[in-house]
Amino acid sequence: MHSETSPGASRRLQAVFWDMDGTLVDTEPYWIASEYELVAAHGGSWSDEQAHSLVGQALTHSAAVLQRAGVDLSVRQIIDHLIGQVVERVREQMPWRPGARELLEDLHSAGVRCALVTMSEGPLAREVVAALPEGRLEFIVSGDMVSRGKPDPEAYHVAFERMAADHPEPLERGRCLAVEDSVPGTAAAADSGIVTLAVPHMSPLPESGRWHTLPTLRGLDADGLDQLISVAPGSAIGSLARP
Template identity: 70%
Template structure:
């Protein structure tokens, strides 16, 4: 069996439970502009690119530019995270186990760099090697660009570091949302979907798990032998 080489982590809803912080910030912003924001509307933005979310908030009555909305929401979520980072069950323990096993890890998120960096900084320095964030790509999830970029970034020095090339079929992406799992699967990586705020269909394109709690490196390794057929994009 081929060994697990790398794990690419989504952030919001997968590594940290920040979706309630985003939804709270969206409610506050829409209401401050005289509009209303429902739970169903908020659910539609889970896992989406922030530029898309900003456009939907504008349709709901927020009279601000895209970047203004993104910066406002991001700062609100960073502020909440400075009070308490809501880690997802089992996420830090799995990261620790992967690190001990020598499996490389990186973050692939649609949040912008300031928030992503705040989360990475709260972890041991060697647990997540780099960040690919929503402000570093031209197309957000469900487009696979972020995962393609992350793979290329890690592949650039993988042979020098390990003596072997990086292969997509030996990489696992962990996601929680419909856009995220679609992006990861389309990148050709083995995808582990751990639904949180939104249900995920069992399409055969990814593996489903109820939680990361109790999962270890060996469990992700086992996914490689039973990976769904890759989707290329």
């Protein structure tokens, strides 16, 4: 069921910026499995706690942590190896998060522009975008396109400016929404000034007056997101799900 509101009619929401890992797709288990395999191959030790601490972090940070765990490779070699492993796994099975594709479809029908803002690098991000119908995600800002990864807001600033460059009306941060699942990601989005929706997955997220928190994207549509940007984070909101 799609939004009954015609594209652009009386809608405050202008654009949605999507995180990828853990938000649009559930690739975190793929990353964690690849980390375990890599550390074991180098005779080191790895734990779920260490793996979960890397969720949402820049890949350069993650590679440095893996080096300290015993991986005797350069940062670039570690990143390339992990991305290659995860790309192989998503080609076998794309693990979509509940409600994500349906929400993307409704936003597309409602004329709300969407883009991807991820700390994964281009090869993996392009695999995910290619698995969607054309135009659902207009462009990618990936970890290899910025100098400072999440929790720094640089990636969201880059995405906003790129979207604003050809938007038919002035783009406003308070009328854009970022969808995130991790502590670094929500911090980056909130610090950019874009309204932020946190949907926790692998790691718990603290309640905050800086972002909205929902347990799932399932049942959400463009009208529901439009409600979110119209109220302050932390405010009481009714059901946002489609009936």
